[in-house]
Amino acid sequence: MMQLDDQAYARIAKYFQLLAEPMRLKILNGLRDGEKNVSELVALSGGTQANVSKHLTMLCAANLIQREARGTKAYYSIVDQQIFDLCGLVCGQLAMQMSTAAAANESFISAMQSQANS
Amino acid sequence: MMQLDDQAYARIAKYFQLLAEPMRLKILNGLRDGEKNVSELVALSGGTQANVSKHLTMLCAANLIQREARGTKAYYSIVDQQIFDLCGLVCGQLAMQMSTAAAANESFISAMQSQANS
């Protein structure tokens, strides 16, 4: 088992924390196919300008996205596409959980039915 | 770009939230090489019994770990080792960030030095 010090756990936790927010995930997903400016992300996410801007600032500070100002606009883009591998893994996990739950549910239902029929 | 509904973002965020806590990461890492009971995890993590127990209950409710009671003890184990792929990816990200930062720092320092020498 790899031994990590407390600081390492804290760093990893902070990283996951960034992804532990629906609006931020939405924003990141919105940037999947290329840079977008703040207004575009506001429209896309359905959030308020202030809130989206704050999330962008956080993601930028953590270096998950980068900012480029052009004129009065600020364009944000993904720094490393690998971030989507993480999300993909989680989606896979959740999909599996749900299919497992569905299967369990089905077998529960059929067990109930066969009991009712006996 | 894949379109996800708000519920999907919420689910994914909740999953990441589970990993966004140093003590829980420590516990999960402690289970990497096989099942352990609560006392062992308390000793290993340095947390209190109550706190470790709570985290275990959370991880269990989310189906990241499973519980098996034997006698007075409760043994917990990882449900799907894929969880460590996630942590591995994040560690990789952080390692890269740090090496990038180190490189930037070095070039900053050498720039300062050459300026001082001029």
Add this chain to the structure above:
DNA sequence: TTTTTATATAACTATATACTCATGTAATAT
């Protein structure tokens, strides 16, 4: 049966953080 051991949980506190509203700032347009 009583005690001990191992674990879970309820009540509470402290802290972090997501959000809103209002305002600041900076580049462009008029």
Add this chain to the structure above:
DNA sequence: ATATTACATGAGTATATAGTTATATAAAAA
């Protein structure tokens, strides 16, 4: 110069959650 557009940020509020303390529960030992 002034107004407008695009974005960032400070203050304040509400909520979530990690942690502690005390207690409940349940199996095993005495």
